[in-house]
């Protein structure tokens with residue numbers, strides 16, 4: 001297991017893309033160049049690398065035994081889809097990462113942490129409905145128009 005990325009199906013054409021860790025920009029479909037939803041299940045070892053992104057990073061601290069985490073998980077996945085190209089989502093199982101949980105002062109889960117340029121800018125504890133989460137995120141994301149500075153020519 002070298003952690004060579006995650007397979008993500010393109011929402012537009014269905015192509016299965018291998019998405020690697022990247023510090024610059026967002027992953028795009030290799031065939032149609034649509035922005036891909038970016039969700040990563042981070043291991044503790046790779047966590048710091050995953051946060052080093054030019055996009056805002058939403059960290060979902062969760063655990064398998066946590067019922068509210070299961071409720072918020074589909075919402076987080078939906079946010080990744082709806083904000084493809086503007087947001088990276090990193091999921092971290094707190095049971096596997098006690099040191100990281102301590103560093104970020106995780107007292108209750110689910111905890112959503114918003115990171116920009118490697119630093120925490122906001123956090124939200126507990127399950128929240130999709131509309132509230134999107135409203136919470138929106139001020140931290142680039143406007144849709146700026147997220148696509150270059151139109152696809154191909």
Ligand SMILES: [Zn+2]
Pocket residue numbers: 010011012013014015029030031032033034
């Ligand atoms: Zn595609």
